Amino acid sequence: MPKPSADNSKTAKASRRRLLITIDGPAGVGKSTVAKLLATRLHLFYLDTGATYRALAYEALRRGVDPRRETAVARVAGRMRLQLDWDPARGLRVLLNGRDVTRHIRTEAVTEAAAVIAQHPNVRAVLVRLQRRLASGPGVVAEGRDTGTVVFPHAAYKFFLTARHAVRARRRQMELRGVQGRSPTLTRIAGQLKARDALDRSRVVGPLVKPPKAIVVDTSRLPAERVVDRMLAALNKGSDPSRTMVTSDGV
Numbered sequence: 001m002p003k004p005s006a007d008n009s010k011t012a013k014a015s016r017r018r019l020l021i022t023i024d025g026p027a028g029v030g031k032s033t034v035a036k037l038l039a040t041r042l043h044l045f046y047l048d049t050g051a052t053y054r055a056l057a058y059e060a061l062r063r064g065v066d067p068r069r070e071t072a073v074a075r076v077a078g079r080m081r082l083q084l085d086w087d088p089a090r091g092l093r094v095l096l097n098g099r100d101v102t103r104h105i106r107t108e109a110v111t112e113a114a115a116v117i118a119q120h121p122n123v124r125a126v127l128v129r130l131q132r133r134l135a136s137g138p139g140v141v142a143e144g145r146d147t148g149t150v151v152f153p154h155a156a157y158k159f160f161l162t163a164r165h166a167v168r169a170r171r172r173q174m175e176l177r178g179v180q181g182r183s184p185t186l187t188r189i190a191g192q193l194k195a196r197d198a199l200d201r202s203r204v205v206g207p208l209v210k211p212p213k214a215i216v217v218d219t220s221r222l223p224a225e226r227v228v229d230r231m232l233a234a235l236n237k238g239s240d241p242s243r244t245m246v247t248s249d250g251v
């Protein structure tokens with residue numbers, strides 16, 4: 001058994017004091033919708049870790065910093081003042097250095113830059129510390145790629161969402177239409193998702209993997225409310241690592 005790092009033992013102490021729930025999975029599986037609903041139902045803080053990568057990507061682009069330059073991006077990360085203002089009625093507001101950037105961080109350009117900066121170990125280290133600081137309140141529903149493995153490895157409950165590729169592409173298209181008023185073709189989005197999946201799964205630090213003992217939910221055919229109902233049922237039963245809730249036809 002490896003000795004826990006200082007960071008990990010701090011996280012362990014913090015997680016004993018409050019309820020931590022993690023939801024990981026690739027883009028377009030409905031993590032944000034489900035995490036917000038679950039946080040609302042349980043009166044917990046909603047932590048969108050992807051928003052920290054997006055806000056940093058936005059800030060790097062705004063400052064003319066090339067997302068591929070790890071040291072320069074890490075420096076920007078260390079200086080940014082980020083606030084995640086969660087209110088179940090109003091939704092999530094992302095404030096960067098006091099400015100509301102909620103919508104600006106959802107564009108295609110920022111999405112692509114975020115995928116690049118998320119590859120840098122030094123950048124991830126800064127953002128993981130920031131995410132732990134942002135997770136305030138008596139409990140947290142954290143959502144992302146590595147929340148159950150790296151950010152909160154001691155979380156009481158861990159979920160891993162999946163969905164069929166075509167479903168994910170359609171969801172992403174709807175999201176982009178909502179943000180930009182237009183979107184690329186489904187074929188283009190499907191290609192972008194494949195490329196992001198490859199980056200997310202292959203990086204050395206904080207890759208997208210199912211956390212050990214996480215409960216898997218396939219959301220391809222389930223509306224978000226039903227996914228949340230199932231999660232709540234699992235929470236009420238207690239986390240049973242052997243359970244897998246596969247709900248699609250598995251295509």
Ligand code: DC
Pocket residue numbers: 027049050051053054111114115116118143144145146147196200206
């Ligand atoms: O979930 P999202 O699309 O908002 O995430 C934006 C980017 O940040 C995406 O490229 C994956 C990355 N990310 C990450 O590497 N680790 C996380 N915990 C959350 C997001």
